[in-house]
Amino acid sequence: MGEKLAKIFKIIEEKTGNPGRIRLAAATGFPKKDAEEMKDKPDVVEKFRNVASDILGYSIDDIMPL
Numbered sequence: 001m002g003e004k005l006a007k008i009f010k011i012i013e014e015k016t017g018n019p020g021r022i023r024l025a026a027a028t029g030f031p032k033k034d035a036e037e038m039k040d041k042p043d044v045v046e047k048f049r050n051v052a053s054d055i056l057g058y059s060i061d062d063i064m065p066l
Contacts, residue, residue: 004064005035008048011063012055020055027051 009032012020025031028051030038038044052060 002035002038002040004040004045005030005038005048006032007064008045008052008060009035011060012052015056023055024048024051027054 009021009024012024016023021032025035028035028044028048030044030048035048049060049064
């Protein structure tokens with residue numbers, strides 16, 4: 001259900017491995033499994049995008065446009 005959230009987790013895993021995935025889960029409060037099962041609410045997606053950009057060191061929008 002959470003297609004955008006799942007995609008963000010996938011990008012972070014591909015780019016940073018497990019440490020990045022763990023940081024994303026810790027900073028957002030949602031483990032990967034929960035994120036994949038929940039709806040892509042705009043405010044939650046925005047939070048994930050911001051945290052993912054911080055983890056990557058550049059905007060995730062470069063990889064995953066809105």
